Amino acid sequence: MPSFATEVKNELVRASTRKTCCQNAELAALLRMGASMTIGPAMNLGLNFVTENAAVARRVLQLLKANGQVKPEVTVSRAKRLKKNNSYFLRVAPSPQVRPLMESLGMLGDNEGSVGHDKGLLRRQCCRKAYLRGAFLGGGTVNRPEAKAHLEFVANSYPFANTLMQVLKKMDFPVGITDRKNNYQVYMKDGEEIMDLLAMLGAPKAVEQLEVARNLREVRNQVNRLVNCETANLQRTVSASVAQVQAIHQLKSRGELDKLPPKMAEMARLRLAEPDASLSELGEMLGISRGAAANRLRKIMSLADSSPGEVK
Numbered sequence: 001m002p003s004f005a006t007e008v009k010n011e012l013v014r015a016s017t018r019k020t021c022c023q024n025a026e027l028a029a030l031l032r033m034g035a036s037m038t039i040g041p042a043m044n045l046g047l048n049f050v051t052e053n054a055a056v057a058r059r060v061l062q063l064l065k066a067n068g069q070v071k072p073e074v075t076v077s078r079a080k081r082l083k084k085n086n087s088y089f090l091r092v093a094p095s096p097q098v099r100p101l102m103e104s105l106g107m108l109g110d111n112e113g114s115v116g117h118d119k120g121l122l123r124r125q126c127c128r129k130a131y132l133r134g135a136f137l138g139g140g141t142v143n144r145p146e147a148k149a150h151l152e153f154v155a156n157s158y159p160f161a162n163t164l165m166q167v168l169k170k171m172d173f174p175v176g177i178t179d180r181k182n183n184y185q186v187y188m189k190d191g192e193e194i195m196d197l198l199a200m201l202g203a204p205k206a207v208e209q210l211e212v213a214r215n216l217r218e219v220r221n222q223v224n225r226l227v228n229c230e231t232a233n234l235q236r237t238v239s240a241s242v243a244q245v246q247a248i249h250q251l252k253s254r255g256e257l258d259k260l261p262p263k264m265a266e267m268a269r270l271r272l273a274e275p276d277a278s279l280s281e282l283g284e285m286l287g288i289s290r291g292a293a294a295n296r297l298r299k300i301m302s303l304a305d306s307s308p309g310e311v312k
């Protein structure tokens with residue numbers, strides 16, 4: 001079964017990107033996540049992109065073809081071991097056309113791989129969404145709906161991670177950044193915000209799955225709260241009753257039970273007969289209020305405590 005992150009990516013690649021501006025923004029982010037440049041004869045540049053996700057490979061291929069300047073080829077390397085995924089290699093052989101493509105995507109210039117050039121790609125809101133989608137497709141991951149909410153973009157350079165963080169912050173998403181194993185992670189931990197982001201990027205089915213899981217979790221918590229509350233009430237009733245029964249036995253052993261006023265004697269006998277009953281139930285059996293029942297039991301307790309003949 002594919003992971004939830006893979007399912008999200010499979011859904012995201014179906015999001016339509018008709019506008020050229022957005023296609024370039026998405027492609028730029030995708031290539032930043034997983035591409036490397038090669039240098040061929042006459043200093044011509046080439047491009048390699050590797051991914052384990054077939055849908056992502058198709059998306060990069062489609063975007064490169066839409067761009068129209070270069071001719072990509074794909075090869076698949078089959079997984080040699082079980083539980084390992086196939087790898088998809090996209091290769092654009094070194095050619096004079098690669099340089100202008102890289103330049104238009106902001107990947108060349110004074111500082112190769114820097115993201116200062118992405119400002120142009122990120123000017124419009126539509127393009128910023130496409131850029132984030134490309135980044136998620138290239139290096140994003142998200143926990144399955146039953147697990148703790150967590151989504152992250154794994155970038156291999158700080159400037160790129162920082163750009164992602166700025167774009168997300170500009171859209172009011174609460175994000176954090178951390179580093180691990182030479183990579184930078186831009187992460188989100190709020191379930192609702194993650195749903196909003198995935199909806200914006202074009203994965204409504206994934207959002208639905210997250211919603212179902214969230215609702216189930218809420219119902220389960222509610223049931224747990226009710227059960228805990230009932231258990232606590234029951235516990236209180238039982239421990240109060242144990243003390244009352246002890247007090248009544250004390251009065252009885254001292255021969256004081258029969259000397260009680262009739263209403264209190266009646267209550268004492270009823271408590272002995274019904275040790276599990278709540279105050280309301282006792283009150284009901286005697287045709288009095290819960291408060292009156294509580295009052296009589298309190299008096300019985302204090303009589304047992306304070307009687308002169310008491311031996312401790």
Ligand SMILES: [Zn+2]
Nearest residue numbers: 021022126127
């Ligand atoms: Zn756009």
